[in-house]
Amino acid sequence: MKRRTFLGGAMAVAVVGHGSSAFAQQPPIKIGMSMPQTGGLAGGGKASLLGIEIWRDDVNAKGGLLGRKVELVVYDDKSSASETPAIYAKLVDVDKVDLLFAPYATVPTAPIMPFVKQRGLLLMGNFSFQVNSKVGHDMWFNNAPWGPADSWAASFLDLAQKAGGKNMALLTADQEFAQNLALTARDVAKKRNIPVVFDQVYPPNTVEFSSIIRALNAAKPDIVYVASYPPDSAGILRAVNEIGVGDNVKIFGGGMVGLQFAAVMSNLGSLLNGVVNYNTWLPEKSMYFEGTKEFFDKYTKRAIEAKVDPLGYYLAPFGYAMGQMIEAAVNSTKSLDQKGIAKYLRENEHKTIVGPIAFAADGERKETATLQAQFRGVKDKDIEQFRSPGKQVILFPEKLKTGELISPFEAARK
Amino acid sequence: MFSIDLLLGAVVLGVLLGCFYAAVSVGLSVSFGLLDVPHVAHPAFLVLASYGVYQLNESYDIDPLLAGLAITPLFFLFGLLAYRTYHETFEKRGSDAAVRGIAFFFGIAFIIEVLIILQFGVDQRSVTATYIGKSWRFGEMRIPIRQLVAFAVALTLTALLAVYLSKTFMGRAIRAVAQDEEALRLMGANPVRIKQYAFGIATAVLGIAGALLIIVAPVEPTLDRAYIGRTFCVVVMAGLGSISGTLIAAIILGVAESIVLTLFGASWAPAISFAMLLGVLAVRPQGLLGR
Numbered sequence: 022m023k024r025r026t027f028l029g030g031a032m033a034v035a036v037v038g039h040g041s042s043a044f045a046q047q048p049p050i051k052i053g054m055s056m057p058q059t060g061g062l063a064g065g066g067k068a069s070l071l072g073i074e075i076w077r078d079d080v081n082a083k084g085g086l087l088g089r090k091v092e093l094v095v096y097d098d099k100s101s102a103s104e105t106p107a108i109y110a111k112l113v114d115v116d117k118v119d120l121l122f123a124p125y126a127t128v129p130t131a132p133i134m135p136f137v138k139q140r141g142l143l144l145m146g147n148f149s150f151q152v153n154s155k156v157g158h159d160m161w162f163n164n165a166p167w168g169p170a171d172s173w174a175a176s177f178l179d180l181a182q183k184a185g186g187k188n189m190a191l192l193t194a195d196q197e198f199a200q201n202l203a204l205t206a207r208d209v210a211k212k213r214n215i216p217v218v219f220d221q222v223y224p225p226n227t228v229e230f231s232s233i234i235r236a237l238n239a240a241k242p243d244i245v246y247v248a249s250y251p252p253d254s255a256g257i258l259r260a261v262n263e264i265g266v267g268d269n270v271k272i273f274g275g276g277m278v279g280l281q282f283a284a285v286m287s288n289l290g291s292l293l294n295g296v297v298n299y300n301t302w303l304p305e306k307s308m309y310f311e312g313t314k315e316f317f318d319k320y321t322k323r324a325i326e327a328k329v330d331p332l333g334y335y336l337a338p339f340g341y342a343m344g345q346m347i348e349a350a351v352n353s354t355k356s357l358d359q360k361g362i363a364k365y366l367r368e369n370e371h372k373t374i375v376g377p378i379a380f381a382a383d384g385e386r387k388e389t390a391t392l393q394a395q396f397r398g399v400k401d402k403d404i405e406q407f408r409s410p411g412k413q414v415i416l417f418p419e420k421l422k423t424g425e426l427i428s429p430f431e432a433a434r435k
Numbered sequence: 436m437f438s439i440d441l442l443l444g445a446v447v448l449g450v451l452l453g454c455f456y457a458a459v460s461v462g463l464s465v466s467f468g469l470l471d472v473p474h475v476a477h478p479a480f481l482v483l484a485s486y487g488v489y490q491l492n493e494s495y496d497i498d499p500l501l502a503g504l505a506i507t508p509l510f511f512l513f514g515l516l517a518y519r520t521y522h523e524t525f526e527k528r529g530s531d532a533a534v535r536g537i538a539f540f541f542g543i544a545f546i547i548e549v550l551i552i553l554q555f556g557v558d559q560r561s562v563t564a565t566y567i568g569k570s571w572r573f574g575e576m577r578i579p580i581r582q583l584v585a586f587a588v589a590l591t592l593t594a595l596l597a598v599y600l601s602k603t604f605m606g607r608a609i610r611a612v613a614q615d616e617e618a619l620r621l622m623g624a625n626p627v628r629i630k631q632y633a634f635g636i637a638t639a640v641l642g643i644a645g646a647l648l649i650i651v652a653p654v655e656p657t658l659d660r661a662y663i664g665r666t667f668c669v670v671v672m673a674g675l676g677s678i679s680g681t682l683i684a685a686i687i688l689g690v691a692e693s694i695v696l697t698l699f700g701a702s703w704a705p706a707i708s709f710a711m712l713l714g715v716l717a718v719r720p721q722g723l724l725g726r
Contacts, residue, residue, distance in 0.1 A: 058557075059548075059549075059552060059557065059656075059657070060657055061655070061657065063552075063557035064556075064557050064558045064559075067556075067557065195701075195702060221700060221701050222700070222701060222702050223696075223701030223702070223704070224701060224702055224704060224705045225661075226660075226661035226705065227696075227701060227704065228452070228651070228652060228661070229448070229452050229455075229582075229651070229652070229693075231448050231578075231579055231582065232444075232445055232448050232449070232692075232693045232696040232697040233696050233697070233701055235441065235444050235445070235448070235697060236441065236696070236697045236698070239438065239440075239441055251559065252559065252653075252655060252658075255559060255561070255652070255653045256652050256653070259567075259568060259579075259652070260579070262568055263568065263569065263570035263577060263578075263579040263580075263581075264570065264577050264579070265577060279559075282558065283558075284556075284558035284559055284560070285558070285559055285653075288559060288560070288561040288653060292568060328556040329556070330558070401563070402563065
């Protein structure tokens with residue numbers, strides 16, 4: 022377990038020239054978290070951390086919080102659920118941090134939920150999916166745009182049904198996040214009388230997807246809903262390109278993690294065309310709010326140095342937004358009292374660089390802002406193309422929409 | 436959902452997948468099977484080789500297979516160095532070398548993983564070649580060309596290695612050191628040098644195997660963990676040190692995995708390799724073609 026204490030903000034404060042004397046007199050406000058910096062989730066974890074670091078530097082440049090410098094205490098959880106309980110116990114009992122941010126992703130977050138609930142601690146969630154649904158912690162606030170549990174599958178199936186889809190195939194990874202997605206997809210399909218003609222759960226470390234795609238093809242589905250994790254998403258799309266999924270497929274994708282990351286997008290290039298997949302932020306006209314452009318200017322510069330995702334759309338701005346919400350809550354309540362901060366977060370709408378955020382009682386967004394977007398006109402081996410609008414056309418939600426679905430899937434791939 | 440077409444497709448894809456498993460396991464068959472070196476860093480070496488191939492493909496647009504060939508001499512030297520270090524620090528110091536050797540190779544594997552992360556970052560990397568992402572159509576069936584390439588290269592690689600170990604002087608010396616190190620010493624040969632050379636060859640083979648790994652699927656720094664079980668399973672099931680056994684075991688495993696993935700559900704696939712291993716060991720404790 023490696024400890025990294027970040028002091029970079031001090032330099033920015035010195036340059037700006039205010040707040041530095043107060044910083045010297047008072048201890049910093051410590052925000053503790055684990056973050057996947059190695060292992061399968063590291064690509065996302067590092068980008069998310071950079072977003073949070075940019076917020077820390079910005080807030081310190083403005084004089085910190087309550088006149089105190091903000092310091093991050095970060096440990097690498099190696100993308101592993103078995104590491105996080107011990108890390109969070111240490112953050113609270115040994116490092117005595119003032120506030121907690123959750124690690125990126127569902128798998129490392131799930132095991133710390135009972136701990137924070139038992140201790141009555143505020144936890145800012147970082148892109149977990151439904152980790153609080155059974156725990157019911159009232160001091161949990163997820164920065165992700167997911168919204169109500171079934172909205173993710175519902176929005177995809179809305180598009181699918183409009184395109185004439187009548188039955189569904191489900192291909193999901195055997196892990197927490199994907200299974201949660203699959204569960205809601207089965208529920209929504211049942212409510213709408215959409216028969217599930219193929220339902221396969223594949224284990225992590227599956228090397229070759231050709232056999233699975235052949236079996237999927239044989240079921241002749243109209244709708245293919247995939248909930249996969251980064252190492253597998255590329256393998257699945259490659260196999261789809263080679264084996265084919267049949268002309269009857271109206272829409273393909275839904276919950277493929279990995280297709281939001283620059284390296285994967287660049288590697289897959291034209292194989293992405295036609296896939297409709299979830300996303301959180303895209304460089305489309307409808308997605309720019311106060312501070313969004315400035316954030317990405319900073320991120321783009323620092324991403325090269327930090328060797329993280331050069332685009333950083335998926336997680337980084339939400340890491341920043343998480344900081345913005347804490348900043349607003351601490352400044353408004355003028356305290357670090359976690360119950361007070363939680364109350365503020367629950368009762369107000371928060372302006373962030375990813376748009377306004379309001380929380381429901383379960384700590385998830387009141388309304389979903391998860392995008393369903395279709396890849397169009399993507400060329401091979403060109404990261405820069407993804408900075409322009411039009412490469413991922415937003416189909417949902419209605420108020421952020423920038424185009425219509427092209428269907429069937431095979432037609433959209435051309 | 437059973438159909439003869441599906442079964443046939445599963446068998447064909449399984450044979451191709453099996454040959455790929457053979458290619459990534461055959462080096463271990465030499466280092467662990469013949470030399471008794473507890474080489475748990477074998478998959479880490481493999482991933483390192485695929486990053487070497489990636490670098491050459493990305494920077495100079497060299498075909499991944501040629502890039503794999505190009506790094507083979509470097510990997511041979513790397514193998515010589517790794518074995519010499521292992522021998523000096525662990526093997527020659529006592530009878531429990533194997534147990535302590537596991538710690539040594541685990542350490543090496545972690546160091547390689549971290550070095551790859553420092554150099555390339557944590558993202559997935561893949562290569563481009565004309566045969567990646569395309570397929571050949573045989574009637575109703577489509578077969579990924581990258582799998583056919585892996586199949587052909589794997590067959591050639593195992594055949595060459597089998598011929599080398601059985602027909603050449605050095606190959607026979609390697610087999611001799613595996614059978615009776617002491618007898619070889621009494622005949623005036625230096626078993627450590629022979630083992631070092633053999634380990635070099637086992638590592639050099641990974642240059643090509645690493646190319647196949649990144650041709651078949653994208654790689655990321657921790658991918659070695661996915662292969663550690665599979666490669667050891669193939670080598671033990673084959674019968675320690677048997678190169679042709681490695682090919683047969685890998686194909687059996689690939690076909691079984693593919694049939695399970697296609698017809699019975701993907702969740703069962705990881706259990707297949709170890710269930711088959713246990714089954715084979717129960718009937719033939721020495722493995723399929725073991726000594």
